[in-house]
Amino acid sequence: GAVVSQHPSRVICKSGTSVKIECRSLDFQATTMFWYRQFPKQSLMLMATSNEGSKATYEQGVEKDKFLINHASLTLSTLTVTSAHPEDSSFYICSAGTGYSTEAFFGQGTRLTVV
Amino acid sequence: KNEVEQSPQNLTAQEGEFITINCSYSVGISALHWLQQHPGGGIVSLFMLSSGKKKHGRLIATINIQEKHSSLHITASHPRDSAVYICAVSSQGNLIFGKGTKLSVKP
Numbered sequence: 001g002a003v004v005s006q007h008p009s010r011v012i013c014k015s016g017t018s019v020k021i022e023c024r025s026l027d028f029q030a031t032t033m034f035w036y037r038q039f040p041k042q043s044l045m046l047m048a049t050s051n052e053g054s055k056a057t058y059e060q061g062v063e064k065d066k067f068l069i070n071h072a073s074l075t076l077s078t079l080t081v082t083s084a085h086p087e088d089s090s091f092y093i094c095s096a097g098t099g100y101s102t103e104a105f106f107g108q109g110t111r112l113t114v115v
Numbered sequence: 116k117n118e119v120e121q122s123p124q125n126l127t128a129q130e131g132e133f134i135t136i137n138c139s140y141s142v143g144i145s146a147l148h149w150l151q152q153h154p155g156g157g158i159v160s161l162f163m164l165s166s167g168k169k170k171h172g173r174l175i176a177t178i179n180i181q182e183k184h185s186s187l188h189i190t191a192s193h194p195r196d197s198a199v200y201i202c203a204v205s206s207q208g209n210l211i212f213g214k215g216t217k218l219s220v221k222p
Contacts, residue, residue, distance in 0.1 A: 046159075
């Protein structure tokens with residue numbers, strides 16, 4: 001089946017630094033990538049949707065200048081958390097869509113801890 | 116064996132029917148999520164459960180921790196409910212997803 005690889009799986013960074021999370025579709029072209037965030041004991045929340053070659057669409061309440069999303073190719077999308085703060089500590093997960101089916105292909109997720 | 120099993124894999128219903136989707140898991144969990152994915156891939160989080168029952172509109176989700184089983188019910192189903200419904204469990208800091216149930220509600 002289709003595989004989406006998300007890297008890193010865990011990252012610890014200092015407050016004020018930036019962290020980049022990569023999401024790669026390994027055996028299909030992902031025309032759309034979705035980035036989700038889950039805070040402890042809360043539901044999964046969609047942060048943004050990106051289509052290859054265009055700007056990401058952010059959900060209400062998600063700061064686009066803080067969470068930079070790049071989807072420059074059909075196999076790679078990146079989420080950069082800039083000037084990270086402890087409150088950004090969360091579980092981030094991507095999913096990829098081909099645009100031709102309703103199947104969801106998820107990355108493994110990244111647990112970010114900002115200290 | 117997958118750690119999260121959903122059934123059925125596919126489900127076709129007539130408008131107005133009561134629908135049940137089941138989810139069984141084999142790992143210790145801190146929470147169980149029901150997600151809805153529409154054509155195009157976008158996901159909506161429907162419920163997060165750690166015990167008991169939750170209701171939102173026509174949707175009801177239940178969980179039995181002892182039996183490691185959850186059900187999602189849709190009352191008075193409508194064609195707009197057609198989507199893929201995904202069960203996911205939070206286990207040891209990770210999310211483990213079921214493969215989803217594709218629901219088609221016919222008018």
